[in-house]
Each structure stands twice: as structure tokens, then as C-alpha cells.
Amino acid sequence: FRFTRSGHSPHLVNLNIETHLRRALSRNELRIVYQPKVSIDTGKIVGFEALLRWKNPVLGDVSPAQFIPIAETTGLIVPIGAWVLEQACRQLATWNRQLGLPLKIAVNLSLRQFRQKDLLSMIERCLALSSADPLNLELEITESTAMSHAEDVEMVLQKIRQLGISLSIDDFGTGYSSLAYLKRFPVQALKIDRAFVRDLGAASGSEAIVQSILSLAHGLGLRVIAEGVETEAQLQFLRQLACDEFQGFLFSKPIEAGDVPGFCVAAENADRLE
Incomplete structure (x- = not known):
């Protein structure tokens, strides 16, 4: 057996997390924070990604990576994912009404969902419960999800797209995409995995990979979003390659839902003053 710093085996730690997670929804321990997506061309906020957070009274803040x-393994992601989507749709409808801005919200869909x-x-x-405009909703699936049973995935994506919802492939570059399927999938955007963005400027080959992804995506008429942008040097490199949007701590960490309207207004006012 392997053991954690606390002296417990990873199996027992996971079992403990699972036990608390089963009650997290009913006990209102989950919340969503929103990370801005920013146009590299204009510097304006064009949308947000909904990110799940969990604070348990016993475990404290539990990392999403945990x-x-x-x-996903236990199937709890199905009710939790439905809750996330409903909350995000409600926020989308509220913010578009309050701010009068055509903001988009992106929500992740897991393989199990x-x-x-x-x-x-x-x-x-x-969508019906929230009165959210499907044109302002974007659903993200990882590259590995997209390529698991690609023909079935293509059919489901087509049906989602028929609702007016945008689609993007997350963590692009980390899997084994068939370029033929990428051309067939009704997606509008690719997200470059943060591992490649982090290594920009280092002698790692990441620059060539990012350049290839951008060339491929733009050749297919897709938008490209870079995740995990933390330095001006990374942003400058992405700007030179005509990357479309970015997310990351360079612009803002994820924001609590209640702070989003004020954040957007402040950003709009700052743009006007420049």
C-alpha cells in the first residue's frame, strides 16, 4: 500500500472524499466560480468558463483534481454536472439581462455525462428552466472524450449543435485526435492545453505545437482559446500567432458569481478610459 502524508492509504482518502461528496449537493457545499475568457485582439471579456469548487466542513477546500x-468514477458527476449546467444557465440569463452584454458561458461535459x-x-x-439563450452557451468536451467512440460522439454533438449551442474541444493537443474526425465534428473552437502554454518560451517544443494547433484550427475555421496564460511573454507569443482568446491569471483568477457583474462593468469602464 502507498500512503499519503496523513498516513492514510489513497484508497481510504478517496473513500472518505466519496462519502462526503455524496452529500455535498444536498448540503449546499458546492459552488461555481467563473474564469473570464478574453479576446486577445481587443482585450475585452467575451465570456466565462464555469468551474466547480467544493468546500466541505470536515475536509476543507477539496481540489477539483481530487x-x-x-x-466521474462513481457516477456522482451526473447529478452534479446537471446542477452545474442549470446554475450556469441561470447565471447566463441573469447576467445578459443585467449587463446587456452578449456574454457566453462555457460548461464542461465529462465522458460519463x-x-x-x-x-x-x-x-x-x-435552458427552459433558466430562459437562457442557447446561442450564449458553450459546452466543452475533452479531446479524449471526443475520440472515445467518435462516431457516437459526432451524432450527439450534431444534436447539441442543433439546439444552437456552441461546442469546443478542451485540452487539445494532449490526446490522439483523428484529424478526419476533427473536420467532421460540429465544433466551433479548440482550447490549447495549459501544459503547452506554460512552456512557451522554453526549449520544449511547445511553441511548434501551439503554432501547429493554431494553423490547423484556423484552417478549419475554428476559434482557438489558450488556457493558463500567466505571463505577458506567453500572451505576446499567442498574439503574434493570431490566437483568438485566452484565459489565465494574467488577466484574472476565477471570480465568485456575485462579483462578476461589477467586474464586467469595471472592465468596460477601463476600456473606455484607455
Whole structure:
């Protein structure tokens, strides 16, 4: 057995997390924070990505890297994911009404969610309950999800797209995409994995990979979003290659839902003063 610093085996730690996670929704321990997506060309906020956070009274702040895989394995990601989408859709409708800005919200769909037979009806229900405009909703799937049973995935993506929802492939460059399928999938954007962005400027080959992804995506008429941008040097490199959007601590860490309207107004006012 391997043991953690606390002296417990990883299995026991995961079991403890799972036990608390099963009650997290009903006990209102989950919340969503929103990371701005910014146009590299204009510097304006064009949308947000919804990111799940969990604070448990016993475990404290639990890292998504710890609890998301457990939620996926146990199937808890299905009710939790439905809750995230509904909350994000409600926020989307509220913010677009309050701010009068055509902001988009991106929500991640996991492999387990993607394989649910009622996925489409769940999405339609969230849109109906919130009165959110599907044109302002973007759903993200990872490259590995996209390539697992690619023909089935293509069919589901087509149906989601028919609702007016945008689609993007997350963590692009980390999997084994068939370029033929990429051309067939009805996606509008690719997100460059933060591992490649982090190494920009280092002698790692990341610059060549990022350049290739941008060339490929733009050749297919897709937008490209870079994740994890933390330095001006990274942003400058992405700007030179005509990357479309970025996310990362260079612009802002994820924001609490209640702070988003004020953040957007302040950003708009700052743009006017420049």
C-alpha cells in the first residue's frame, strides 16, 4: 500500500472524499466560480468558463483534481454536472439581462455525462428552466472524450449543435485526435492545453505545437482559446500567432458569481478610459 502524508492509504482518502461528496449537493457545499475568457485582439471579456469548487466542513477546500475523478468514477458527476449546467444557465440569463452584454458561458461535459441517454433532455431542461439563450452557451468536451467512440460522439454533438449551442474541444493537443474526425465534428473552437502554454518560451517544443494547433484550427475555421496564460511573454507569443482568446491569471483568477457583474462593468469602464 502507498500512503499519503496523513498516513492514510489513497484508497481510504478517496473513500472518505466519496462519502462526503455524496452529500455535498444536498448540503449546499458546492459552488461555481467563473474564469473570464478574453479576446486577445481587443482585450475585452467575451465570456466565462464555469468551474466547480467544493468546500466541505470536515475536509476543507477539496481540489477539483481530487474530487472530479472520483465523481466521474462513481457516477456522482451526473447529478452534479446537471446542477452545474442549470446554475450556469441561470447565471447566463441573469447576467445578459443585467449587463446587456452578449456574454457566453462555457460548461464542461465529462465522458460519463456524455454517455447518458438523457443528456439532450437534461440540456433542454436547463435552458427552459433558466430562459437562457442557447446561442450564449458553450459546452466543452475533452479531446479524449471526443475520440472515445467518435462516431457516437459526432451524432450527439450534431444534436447539441442543433439546439444552437456552441461546442469546443478542451485540452487539445494532449490526446490522439483523428484529424478526419476533427473536420467532421460540429465544433466551433479548440482550447490549447495549459501544459503547452506554460512552456512557451522554453526549449520544449511547445511553441511548434501551439503554432501547429493554431494553423490547423484556423484552417478549419475554428476559434482557438489558450488556457493558463500567466505571463505577458506567453500572451505576446499567442498574439503574434493570431490566437483568438485566452484565459489565465494574467488577466484574472476565477471570480465568485456575485462579483462578476461589477467586474464586467469595471472592465468596460477601463476600456473606455484607455
